[in-house]
Amino acid sequence: EDQVTQSPEALRLQEGESSSLNCSYTVSGLRGLFWYRQDPGKGPEFLFTLYSAGEEKEKERLKATLTKKESFLHITAPKPEDSATYLCAVERSTPFGTGTSLTVIP
Amino acid sequence: DAGITQSPRHKVTETGTPVTLRCHQTENHRYMYWYRQDPGHGLRLIHYSYGVKDTDKGEVSDGYSVSRSKTEDFLLTLESATSSQTSVYFCAISSSTRVPRVFGPGTRLTVL
Numbered sequence: 001e002d003q004v005t006q007s008p009e010a011l012r013l014q015e016g017e018s019s020s021l022n023c024s025y026t027v028s029g030l031r032g033l034f035w036y037r038q039d040p041g042k043g044p045e046f047l048f049t050l051y052s053a054g055e056e057k058e059k060e061r062l063k064a065t066l067t068k069k070e071s072f073l074h075i076t077a078p079k080p081e082d083s084a085t086y087l088c089a090v091e092r093s094t095p096f097g098t099g100t101s102l103t104v105i106p
Numbered sequence: 107d108a109g110i111t112q113s114p115r116h117k118v119t120e121t122g123t124p125v126t127l128r129c130h131q132t133e134n135h136r137y138m139y140w141y142r143q144d145p146g147h148g149l150r151l152i153h154y155s156y157g158v159k160d161t162d163k164g165e166v167s168d169g170y171s172v173s174r175s176k177t178e179d180f181l182l183t184l185e186s187a188t189s190s191q192t193s194v195y196f197c198a199i200s201s202s203t204r205v206p207r208v209f210g211p212g213t214r215l216t217v218l
Binding site: 032034041042043044045046049087089090091095096097098099 | 147165205
């Protein structure tokens, strides 16, 4: 059964403390992995699409990478405004991952 | 969000009553989706549409039906609401992939 698992469930960082979020998947024939950001009370906002192992995408302090089994969302020198829940999904009718709730403390 | 709206934004109803949620897009995207989001479960796909009058079930479709008579509108109906359908419902759209690119603001539904 196709599955997407995110870790950790929650992450607290000091402002400026870099870290990574993980999204592992068990999907045959991956056709795309997607990252989103969700703020409380709002719908998810699309961040990145990755299609093949080795691919990387960047946006401000965020960089997403992809291997054959997992994707990482690296956050460099985070700021409080990066606090949100980060979700990943793959291009199938599988559920989204349950997300990582990131809190960046000033 | 720009290009996609949901109505109503909040609704409280009683068990056994019918409920219809509306999603409207101005982007002319082919795919439209309905998800529900619950603590501990993440986003789960209810139904999706790949064109006018073309719909298919997602993983949690029991108790829900959908209709799409126009490109811009996708309706989600709970024929007889139950307390287990209390949730936040998101509509989403995409132009070419089977994973949504833009989400609506959500509808918070409470079934008493």
